[in-house]
Amino acid sequence: MPEDYEVLIKRCYQCGTCTGACPSAKITGTFNPRKLIAYMLLGSTERVVSDDVIWLCTACHACVERCPELVYPAEVLFQLKNVATSNGKFPAGLKEEAMQIFTTGTTVALSSPIERRRKKLGLPEFPEVNVDEIQKIMELTGIDKKLEFNGTTLKEQKDEEEEKQ
Ligand code: SF4
Numbered sequence: 001m002p003e004d005y006e007v008l009i010k011r012c013y014q015c016g017t018c019t020g021a022c023p024s025a026k027i028t029g030t031f032n033p034r035k036l037i038a039y040m041l042l043g044s045t046e047r048v049v050s051d052d053v054i055w056l057c058t059a060c061h062a063c064v065e066r067c068p069e070l071v072y073p074a075e076v077l078f079q080l081k082n083v084a085t086s087n088g089k090f091p092a093g094l095k096e097e098a099m100q101i102f103t104t105g106t107t108v109a110l111s112s113p114i115e116r117r118r119k120k121l122g123l124p125e126f127p128e129v130n131v132d133e134i135q136k137i138m139e140l141t142g143i144d145k146k147l148e149f150n151g152t153t154l155k156e157q158k159d160e161e162e163e164k165q
């Protein structure tokens, strides 16, 4: 289990291998894990946490595979995203995705076109999802509260939406 990001970044000697391997850096041109770690080493962690650019990390772990100093840049980014989320700063899409998982147990709602395509590809029928279990996990792990929006948890929002229908 990697250490806290404060410990991890101290091992970075700014070689840039992580950025060289990072697909997000290549595509966006604005995301640069080496630079973010440099800012943190210079004492600007708060600025990095509040910068939306951290959400451009796709958690592909290419940097983790290549970093010669075991800094685990993807893990550093994970921890920064957790801090940002605890501060209530996360992309709107994240909340929508969490709500989708909370209500259906899947990241993408199963639809007839998807079912048809699965059949065409010879894939088995999609197994039934135990949504109650997923909701329980999300509540017990605190995700429900972490993604609280305007003081409303995912569960409260779902109940509100159901009441309106
Ligand atoms: S690859 Fe590792 S040591 Fe090199 S800049 Fe990235 S985090 Fe730092």
Ligand code: SF4
Residues within 6 Å of the ligand: 018, 021, 022, 023, 024, 025, 033, 056, 057, 058, 059, 060, 061, 062, 063, 064, 073, 074, 077
């Ligand atoms: S995990 Fe994030 S920082 Fe690392 S290579 Fe993938 S997108 Fe880049």
